[in-house]
Amino acid sequence: MLDGKVVVVTGAGGGIGRDIALMAGANGARVVVNDIGAGLDGSGQDDGPAARVVAEIKAAGGEAVASLDSVADAEGAQRIVQAALDAFGRLDGIVNNAGILRDTFFHKMTEEEWDRVVKVHLYGSFHVSRAAAPVFKQQQSGSLVHMTSTSGLIGNLAQANYSAAKLGIVGLSKSIALDMQRFGVRSNCIAPFAWSRMISSIKVDSPEQEARVARLQQMTPAKIAPLAVYLLSERAASVSGQIFCVRNNEILVFSQPRPVRSVQREGGWTPEQIAEHAMPALAASFHGLDVSSDVFTWDPA
Template identity: 80%
Template structure:
């Protein structure tokens, strides 16, 4: 008797899955029974160039173990391309059950040196891309009263990192987008969650290494393989996660974290209201005890990955 796999009968779109984290997610989705749309524009980290090589290569890997997959080379960075990605799933496999918004690029630069093009390009792929593909799938999920979104956020946005204002803003925006989707589509049985992955990939490979501290950080990341992210993505796509929505998880090698979401941590009250002077004299001294420090991700996740 054949054992039922966790994603049998499911159709999953994985954007940016020609390599790195996306590739491992696509492979594991297929191994657990999903039919996969492998999307990758075949571009460099900066978004230049175009070919269908990476996506088709992953499809070939999936077919080598008798999985089902199709390659797609549309860009997530415009609404029409995102619509074609979702339509690809419908045309080839007849339905869509999960979207993994994984596509991304990096254009790291200190904020005071960042160009409009560097800002816009990263926002377009990460934040707009996640919106466009999710929006294209939402009506189908609503109609069938089921569906799952898995979005890739980052501790660069949730906590902070140097020289990544564009990436950090996009990734924190994705966390807000995911929560809004979870709230708006809950009544239709649709779920939306985020993963903040720690993993060495072709995108992370572009991190500037210009100090001993950065070198040590990159050495840590290299220990964490993209394959470690895939099990959580597969779970979140499955019916076993039917009651999991609106959450932010982080995966760091063999560790899975549930991340906090912004909530009040301390308050002050003055019956007669506030003036700038009383804020300086009373409010800030009282609130200062709970101020957040200027941490970067490596300060918070300071221990070696296990």
């Protein structure tokens, strides 16, 4: 499905990114495998993970090169895109998958913990997409696939930094889809459920968390790759601005925020009238303080 395409996959040294890179290569794409080889918290650097995935793609008969640049700054993102142009002469797709976790409850979260996670996830998705945008505009085609999360779409404990970044990516993706549709450029999000090195850092301190982790362990990163490869392909030419979710063998499409109920009063409102009339009338449409596991309560097939 990707014959002749050149694809960049960030954070592709392991987990979901690795499986997307491998499947893209198996479907004919020439792949830039980007990974700085850092720890879960973003520390350190090791060229091994990216090199190993490149070797796997080549061993299967594909073409790939490694990129060790960080997505967290604009210069690094530009070098990632340039690596594709230098090695293969073009660029057709980006999978913004790179990420780190620094989980902590909000009242304990430091500015550094906030900043680092937002820089890799949200800024990283912006930087790489922005570096690719002139290339896509020039050739009048291109596909961007961004990894969001139900932590942002629904909510999760001790992840204010990660949740904010992942919901921000949804807004970024929609804006790219709107701004660049006239150039034939598409942008979509995937919220993946899969057991990976990053997810393995989830704190397990209750029976409910143990049960959630046990369910996640049944969901392999390889289940995410088919949807990503499809979205990169020409078969998805009419699909843009959407939010998908993959849970094992399930593919879901998410709603996007729209008004659900309204009240009005001739002459406007006083604070007292809001308390007495507006809020009671609207309360039936309020959302509870759900976390992702409250919504996804069933075991996927």
